[in-house]
Amino acid sequence: MELLSEKELNDLLRRWEAPAAPPTLAAKVLPRRSSWRWVLAGTIRVPVPVGLALLAAMAALLLLRPQPRPAATAPVKPVSLADFQPVRQLEPRIIRRANESN
Amino acid sequence: MTEAEFRSAFEQNKDAVYRFAWRMAGSAEAAEDIAQEAFLTLLRQPMRFDPARGSMRNFLLAIARNLALKRWREEHRFDELEDQAVMPSADLENRETAGAVGAAVALLPHLQREVLILAEYEELSLEEIARAVDAEVGTVKSRLFRARENLRRVLAPLREGRRLTHGTSK
Numbered sequence: 001m002e003l004l005s006e007k008e009l010n011d012l013l014r015r016w017e018a019p020a021a022p023p024t025l026a027a028k029v030l031p032r033r034s035s036w037r038w039v040l041a042g043t044i045r046v047p048v049p050v051g052l053a054l055l056a057a058m059a060a061l062l063l064l065r066p067q068p069r070p071a072a073t074a075p076v077k078p079v080s081l082a083d084f085q086p087v088r089q090l091e092p093r094i095i096r097r098a099n100e101s102n
Numbered sequence: 103m104t105e106a107e108f109r110s111a112f113e114q115n116k117d118a119v120y121r122f123a124w125r126m127a128g129s130a131e132a133a134e135d136i137a138q139e140a141f142l143t144l145l146r147q148p149m150r151f152d153p154a155r156g157s158m159r160n161f162l163l164a165i166a167r168n169l170a171l172k173r174w175r176e177e178h179r180f181d182e183l184e185d186q187a188v189m190p191s192a193d194l195e196n197r198e199t200a201g202a203v204g205a206a207v208a209l210l211p212h213l214q215r216e217v218l219i220l221a222e223y224e225e226l227s228l229e230e231i232a233r234a235v236d237a238e239v240g241t242v243k244s245r246l247f248r249a250r251e252n253l254r255r256v257l258a259p260l261r262e263g264r265r266l267t268h269g270t271s272k
Contacts (some may be wrong), residue, residue, distance in 0.1 A: 001258045019120075022134065
């Protein structure tokens with residue numbers, strides 16, 4: 001029988017198609033990502049314009065927020081020791097009730 | 103290699119590695135095993151990949167090739183790797199064209215089959231195949247020539263408008 005030409009062989013070879021990798025392969029090969037791990041070590045990609053807008057918004061919030069007014073309090077009167085007088089009577093006198101013996 | 107780099111290498115090359123393994127092993131189960139082991143080898147020993155020696159795809163195909171060869175040797179201890187005669191199979195008669203081509207490629211000696219698949223389906227150059235199969239370029243060229251000659255003979259009954267017949271191709 002006459003052999004196939006190179007072109008005929010190429011045409012035939014092209015008709016043998018192989019399937020793509022099944023999804024189960026990824027499950028077997030790729031390390032699993034737990035949600036806790038993502039929370040602790042995950043990253044989020046933020047586009048630069050979005051990031052700049054967020055930063056600008058945060059800065060504006062910090063700068064424009066209303067400053068809290070100090071609460072109205074009574075002025076504190078300074079304490080002076082001028083009114084204190086030394087004790088004049090240093091000998092205490094003991095007063096007893098009449099019906100108390102000794 | 104970071105996890106992100108590994109994921110990227112997997113996503114970019116999983117289909118090529120699986121396709122090659124599927125064509126070499128002839129079954130989805132074996133192909134998945136080979137592809138899985140190839141990627142796990144990269145994960146365990148990333149330093150084996152040298153970008154100066156070729157692409158990540160070619161590196162992974164070379165690993166898959168070694169795994170397929172090891173598996174083939176375990177299953178065909180007494181078969182020749184290269185010089186066995188290729189006889190048309192009567193089984194080709196009842197297959198559709200794509201299946202018949204796959205069956206004909208499976209009839210090729212292992213070393214001819216791997217260079218044919220790497221050249222025709224994965225479109226590697228002779229130099230890239232030589233690196234992947236650890237052989238001289240001249241050897242690869244010779245294996246590819248013999249593989250194509252065998253297929254031209256075995257698949258001749260599939261010529262347009264004709265059906266396979268028993269034992270007519272030798």
